[in-house]
Amino acid sequence: GENVEQHPSTLSVQEGDSAVIKCTYSDSASNYFPWYKQELGKRPQLIIDIRSNVGEKKDQRIAVTLNKTAKHFSLHITETQPEDSAVYFCAASNLNSGTYKYIFGTGTRLKVLA
């Protein structure tokens, strides 16, 4: 079935350094890839997304890259700050399927050390 793998499961970086989280999806029909940030006990919040017709998207310190051939997509956070500490989930979806189901990765717990 559809599957999204996410690595690493935990990531610690020094404040100011960059963080990279990688996901791999199995369904080649997937064409939409959102990233969510979830702080402890709170709802997941969409931070950035990318569609399959684009290879890269950037929003200030956050960027996402997509390699459709390899079925990989990655989240890049530059100049990390303590408030970036949270769990990050990637997801893949096929917007043409009509179901709008998201398949989530297993999550990455990011710790930014001050």
Add this chain to the structure above:
Amino acid sequence: GAVVSQHPSRVICKSGTSVKIECRSLDFQATTMFWYRQFPKKSLMLMATSNEGSKATYEQGVEKDKFLINHASLTLSTLTVTSAHPEDSSFYICSARDAVGNSPLHFGNGTRLTVT
């Protein structure tokens, strides 16, 4: 932006009782809502897709008689955990998307269910 309201945020119930969780889209219409379950430090596991005016679609391994879903209007879906047991204790989160256009999912605040 789109807001999804989930209620209650926390509930403690006794084993054998039923608990209803509500999910509302406050400023948009949602023909489809999704119910997820999240175990501590784990990912979001899709339980079922709630479709307005029709039966919910359950994921493999999810008991439809145990987790009753009703999507009676374009702004409200409910999840009822029937005859709850301690193993049903978990964090349940709903999500919804605007029926117009290819908008992303927006999540509710989640409900922490504890069954004693």
